[in-house]
Amino acid sequence: MSTDTATGSGKTTSPSSSINLESVRAVAKKDFQDAVRSWMFWGLSIFFFVLLVAVTGTISYFGEEIAQQGVTTEALVLFVSQITRLVIPLIALILGWKAIAGERETGSIKILLSLPHSRKDVLLGKLIGRSAVLSVSLIVGFALAAIVVAALLGSFDPVDYVSLLVMAIIYGLAYTSIAVSLSSVTRSTTIAGAAMFGVFILFYIVWNAIQTVFQILMNRGTIEGVSYTQEVTGPDGTTQQIPMDRLPDWALFIDTIDPGNAFQNAITVLSSTGSSELGTSYPEVWFSSDVPFYLQNWFSFIILLLWIVVPIAIALYRFDRVDL
Template sequence: MSTETGSGTETSTTAPSSSINLESVRAIAKKDFQDSVRSWLFWGLSSFFFMLLVAIAGGLAYFGENIAQAGATTEFLVILVSYATLLVLPLIALVLGWQSIAGERESGSIKILLSLPHSRKDVLLGKLIGRSAVLSLSLTVGFALAGVIVAAMLGSFDVVDYVGLLAMSILYGIAYTSIAVSLSSLTRSTTIAGAAMFGVFVLFYIVWNAIIQAIQTLIGWGYLSPETYTLEVNGESFEAERLPDWAFFIDSIDPGNAYSNALSIVTGATETELGVALEEAMFDGSVPFYLQDWFSFIILLFWIVAPIAIALYRFDRVDL
């Protein structure tokens, strides 16, 4: 278990770690990225994203003739790819960050790295930037190489939507990379780090959804009180029930939901008019700020900044 550094000797050893040297951060990030390129990790990810896009575009071109005739092929491509990246990107990011710090602590190479003029904060930020660069550039290369083929397959191709999907996928991937690197810095072994990564995946893809289902169940059993609103259908008014505001807030801060909602702003994959009207009716025409699409960017930025900020504070104080 990690312990706080409390002795005088330990304090003097870790004192330099309170500062951040940008040149040192850049050097660590560069080496981390170059190691990934040499191990073919970067090219493997680029090939994967390339094949994913081409496969989805090929299926859409083959089975979606009516969609193509309606001129909405890029919009549907964004929707289909986002469904895939919603699951795939967190897995890739968590695997990328899994051994970033824990592996070096387990092998003891972290002490050699820190014997050079690098502070702990430099190492942590360098690893985050390096792993984020691997994921971001592999996404960019995969999207760029697939772009020509996708455009040829679809016939109708919106570059703005395509680039918007890429940009949001990068932001979403960096959020999970930050979570992964941060957790890796707080664990002594790759086994514990791996368990932590699995726990994060279960949290956001099983537990988070289960919380909303549990709230709905408790409302159905009468243990929680729902909110009521008036819904008009064909000129007639009906009383309907919805989840409490705090339940919607819990649901909104899931990175996956934030990613999907943010795509509505930067691409043509917008919500349906019926969905927008229903949401407005549920909140009497005043949708809370945390359910508005622009707030999704704040949530994604939070998941990038908050984990690494906590890790920067804690990593200075753990016993290596």
């Protein structure tokens, strides 16, 4: 007998599998091959294509003023980002909810794990495979639409257009990470599906409600607001300094954590689309000195990165420790 049998008995070694990049690649490739043949992939590509073309068509027909100002791509980014903000989580959650739970339910996870892949390899491979499906369908949709968009819009700004695409991919990656991770913590696709729906509700209803609640609590004095002075120009031309209250920085930060806000804030960093129209934006007068770094728009990249890394990290830790 080898020595490791002696050390292994008696104490329970906490199971932790290793990561092998070749294995991750093999799992991701298989997963992508599998998904690319589903109606989902082509459906998504067509969906993104139609979305872009439809919004562009609307802008070019009804938005003559926008067109004259030469900011048509900005308008496109504005509209499309609002729609993708809502749609990408749905797509990522639908693509990812069965990633692990589904394979556990049908037992096919045993095919993957009978081969020399670790559980971590399987999770990462799944995340990469599913993200690739979403990303490639975005790229195909955007690339095909680019020709139509450029033709329909008077001016076409490739930087704005590519920024939107890149951010949509990163945003999709964050939600795919959430979906694959949730899928790995349960054996039942029903529970996984319910959890996905919960996440969607969380950021579309609960998150907005939280800000309202904070506002109410501040008005009642439970949360101490931050005072600032607003300069108001009266009807007679005189300016008045009016003291006002706003939510403290930490409450504002909670609002920026929403991946949807982070997605739009990050777009404003990359593209020329105005930051006042997208995501969260706060008037300068709110801050007596500099805006704290965590409320600046570039910080949204960090937030999105954390949304990608943290869920999958928790899943990697947990999935090693369960009975399949």
